[in-house]
Amino acid sequence: MGISHLAILGAHPDVEVVGVCDNSKMMIDAIEKYSSFPCFTDHKKMLDTAKPDAVLVAVPTRFHASMVNELLDRNIHVFAEKPFVLKPEEGQPLVDKAKQKGLVNQVGYHNKFLGTFREVKKIVESGLLGDIYHFHGQAYGPVVTKPKSDTWRSSPEEGGGCLMDYASHVIDLINYLLSPVSGARGSELKSIFSKQVDDAVYSTLVLSNGVSGNLSVNWSDETYRKMTTSITINGTTGKLISDANELKVFFHSNNTPAGYSKGWNIKYLTDLTPTVDYYLRGEEYSAQLDYFIKAVQGKGPNALNTFESALQTDKAISFIRQAQK
Amino acid sequence: MDRILFGDNQFFAVNHISDDKSMAQSMKFKEDSAIIRTLDYAINAGVDTFMCTTHDRIANICEYVRQHPDHYKNFKIFPCMPYAHKYANAMTELGIAGTIKQYVPGNVFGSFFKGGVAFLSKDYLSIMELLIDAEMKMFKGVNTPVIFLQNVMTDMLLGMGMKEVLVAFHQYVQKKYNAEAGFITMNMPKLVEFFEGTPVKNPIICASINKVGFRMSGGKELYEHTLKTKQFRAIAMQVLAGGAVPPKEALEYVCSLPNIESILFGASSKTNIEETVSLIHKFDGVAKS
Numbered sequence: 001m002g003i004s005h006l007a008i009l010g011a012h013p014d015v016e017v018v019g020v021c022d023n024s025k026m027m028i029d030a031i032e033k034y035s036s037f038p039c040f041t042d043h044k045k046m047l048d049t050a051k052p053d054a055v056l057v058a059v060p061t062r063f064h065a066s067m068v069n070e071l072l073d074r075n076i077h078v079f080a081e082k083p084f085v086l087k088p089e090e091g092q093p094l095v096d097k098a099k100q101k102g103l104v105n106q107v108g109y110h111n112k113f114l115g116t117f118r119e120v121k122k123i124v125e126s127g128l129l130g131d132i133y134h135f136h137g138q139a140y141g142p143v144v145t146k147p148k149s150d151t152w153r154s155s156p157e158e159g160g161g162c163l164m165d166y167a168s169h170v171i172d173l174i175n176y177l178l179s180p181v182s183g184a185r186g187s188e189l190k191s192i193f194s195k196q197v198d199d200a201v202y203s204t205l206v207l208s209n210g211v212s213g214n215l216s217v218n219w220s221d222e223t224y225r226k227m228t229t230s231i232t233i234n235g236t237t238g239k240l241i242s243d244a245n246e247l248k249v250f251f252h253s254n255n256t257p258a259g260y261s262k263g264w265n266i267k268y269l270t271d272l273t274p275t276v277d278y279y280l281r282g283e284e285y286s287a288q289l290d291y292f293i294k295a296v297q298g299k300g301p302n303a304l305n306t307f308e309s310a311l312q313t314d315k316a317i318s319f320i321r322q323a324q325k
Numbered sequence: 326m327d328r329i330l331f332g333d334n335q336f337f338a339v340n341h342i343s344d345d346k347s348m349a350q351s352m353k354f355k356e357d358s359a360i361i362r363t364l365d366y367a368i369n370a371g372v373d374t375f376m377c378t379t380h381d382r383i384a385n386i387c388e389y390v391r392q393h394p395d396h397y398k399n400f401k402i403f404p405c406m407p408y409a410h411k412y413a414n415a416m417t418e419l420g421i422a423g424t425i426k427q428y429v430p431g432n433v434f435g436s437f438f439k440g441g442v443a444f445l446s447k448d449y450l451s452i453m454e455l456l457i458d459a460e461m462k463m464f465k466g467v468n469t470p471v472i473f474l475q476n477v478m479t480d481m482l483l484g485m486g487m488k489e490v491l492v493a494f495h496q497y498v499q500k501k502y503n504a505e506a507g508f509i510t511m512n513m514p515k516l517v518e519f520f521e522g523t524p525v526k527n528p529i530i531c532a533s534i535n536k537v538g539f540r541m542s543g544g545k546e547l548y549e550h551t552l553k554t555k556q557f558r559a560i561a562m563q564v565l566a567g568g569a570v571p572p573k574e575a576l577e578y579v580c581s582l583p584n585i586e587s588i589l590f591g592a593s594s595k596t597n598i599e600e601t602v603s604l605i606h607k608f609d610g611v612a613k614s
Contacts, residue, residue: 007484011515026422030449034487225338225347226410245567246343268342270539270569279511279542280480 002058003027004280008289009056010037011278015293019050043067052076054104054296056289061159065090068307072097077104077296079289083168084310086159088318091311104295104302106288107310109172111229111244113287115272120231120242121177123249126257129235135178135213137170141227143219147193161197163189163317167217169229171205171320172313177231179209181316184323192220203320215320244282245269326374326471326529329605330403330560331367331598332591333377336360341567353593357385366595368400370602376403376531376589378475381411384463391466405473405509406460425452428459450493457497471529472498473507480512483519495525505529507560512542514551531560531589536578539566552584562589573604580608 002022009015021040022028032039040046047055047070054077057067065085071078072094084107085091098105111117123129143166159165175181187203200218207213219227230243238256240249247267254262276286294300334340338351354360364375364386377383383404390397412424461472474494482490495506506529510516513532520528534552538545540563552559564579565572579588588605592598 003481003485007481009484010486011484011512031485033449034490035485037485223348223351224344225351228344230344243344245341268567268569270342270537270566275538275541275544277543278480278484278515279540280484281477 004285005056005058005289006031006037007280008278008286010035012289012293013277014297018052019046021046044070047071047074047076054079054292057081061164062086062157065094068094069097072101072103075101075103077292079106079108079292080307080310081108082172082310082313083107083159083164083317084307084314088311088314091307091314095307095311098307104292105307106292106295106302106305107307108288109169109176109305109310109313110282110284110288111169111173112176112304113284113291114244114269114282115274116242116244116247116267116269117173117177117231119247119267119272120233120240123240123257123260124177124233128238128251128255128257129233129240129249130237130252132178132211132233132235134234135174135211136216136232137174137213137229138216138231139166139170139227139229140218140221140224141166142222142224143227144193144199145220145222147195155196161189161194162199162217162219163201163320166219166227167201167215167320168313168317169227170215170217170231171316172310173229173231174205174207174213174215175309175312175316178211178233179207180312181205181319182208184316184319185212186325187320187323189321189324192218201320203323205316205320244284247272326558326560326587327372327401328587328609329372329602330374330376330587330589331364331372332562332589333375333380333383335591335593336363337378337380337382341563342569350593357382357389360386361389363593363595363598366598368397370599372598372602373399374401374403376405376473379404379406379408379460379463381408387463387465387467401468401470402464403471403473403507404461404464404469405475405507406457407475407478408460409475409477425456428456450490453490453493454497454501457494458501461502469502470504471507472502472504473509473529473531476509476511479508479510479516483510483512483516488519488523491519492523492525495528507531509562511540513559514543514547517551517555517557520557527556527558529558529560529586531562533563533566534559534561534579534582534585535564535566536570536575537566539563539569549582552582557584558586559584560587560589561585564588564590572601576601576604577608580605 009017017037019040020031020037021043023041028039028041031037055071057080061083064080068078068080171181183206185204189198190200192199199220203215205213205215228243233240237252238250249265251262273283276283278286295302335350336354338347340347498504498506509531513530516530533540541548561579565575590601592601
């Protein structure tokens, strides 16, 4: 992910990339050789030399807490990759520090920058689905489809596994669209091909507004070409099914949001997602960085994907772990 | 390049709009014979160029083409590399060195001379050449006059300002394969500007171009302006914007733009292929043969 972020930032007219740091010699040598970015292998040295206004942190999750803390101490705005921290107790001091120092803080849950999921949020907030009584959040994809050699993603101590890496996106979406997860009633974390981490997570979640639903995430499902995240929401007067590309919503009566009617309605990403200035792998990746950059410039809010909201997702991850049999 | 190029998304479950459709396509094109049958529909409709990613299954299609030289004597393939998911998955799993080890032919760390030396001396462009060779292996004996770099790669290099690498791709495919380089991008205006002043003159650039501005970074007006004012050979893809524009309206728009050399489209059924081809001819003012 780091390289994609770098390319997006490199193409951004309002950003000057003053330093790139990676501990992979191979990677940093290539960047040094073919780009004009100043390169480092020691992040402290980079911060001392480059004196950045903002830093994007895309390192294994276990390093997030200490690095983010150091950046905040240096009064630097931070965009961190997801999940936010490995242990929720590490997160609160960072939330507090960023707030107290007035620093922009954002975490890379990019689904919120997709037009489809934003539209879902609007529909949910309109109340026109009636009383929401159930949801089903899922993500499937072909990450680990055979027994394979270990990397940090396959080590539970480093933030690897389907729950941390894949399911966190769905949990964060549920938190955002409905209400923060406040507990889990029974979870199954299954290792399918991995030796040390979970490849699939199935759990019954309870939200702080009392609604319950299911989480079903599997990154060892090769029938999906790439990660596919979707959510179904059942209400007393409507039902909604949405993934990144397609939003399908059924309304029981003519009491619908503007632009919708009784029965099934289908909307596509193409209708709902604004064009970005530079595209790499999805509009949402550029849009989330645009949002961060605007906040750093003081031209926009820092309300989506704050450390605080990402910490709620980390907490939900612990609830899910605790609810294993 | 031919005016109409046939794409491969439908064969490999790539659908920008619906995950259900994507899975249905994956079922429909499970057998290679289904792909070949559909390619033949395109050929019968007068479309002789197949633009496809270097997916493993394309090797089987190339084998079929080699076995039927008479039937495919005018047939051309425009390979698009790399097949990104293959490498992305490998990078996650094996890291950079491991990925190179897996995909560079021979053993880079051992007896295979060019690879070994390239790897140790961090001669990245030689590593890239080896990876291109690995991807091109399946096309041996098939006519491949244009070889494309996929958009993820083009755009990543563009974002990082790595001009030298894009130029090296262009030069290598010309030298080794006597082919022209093509670049797929989601950032056409930026890429056109990027190539200005480099040895890549009049580049072949394939980009989303459609009536609703879908995946046209920087906006539709900027694209139209670039087409009018810059010199490059444009291929329009995603002309239907994933289905957001009805075919007639979509093709009428694209055919009305200046400087578009080719139109790339994909379809699964004989009817849709024939309809698309005849609409392009109609809007180009060519009488139906």
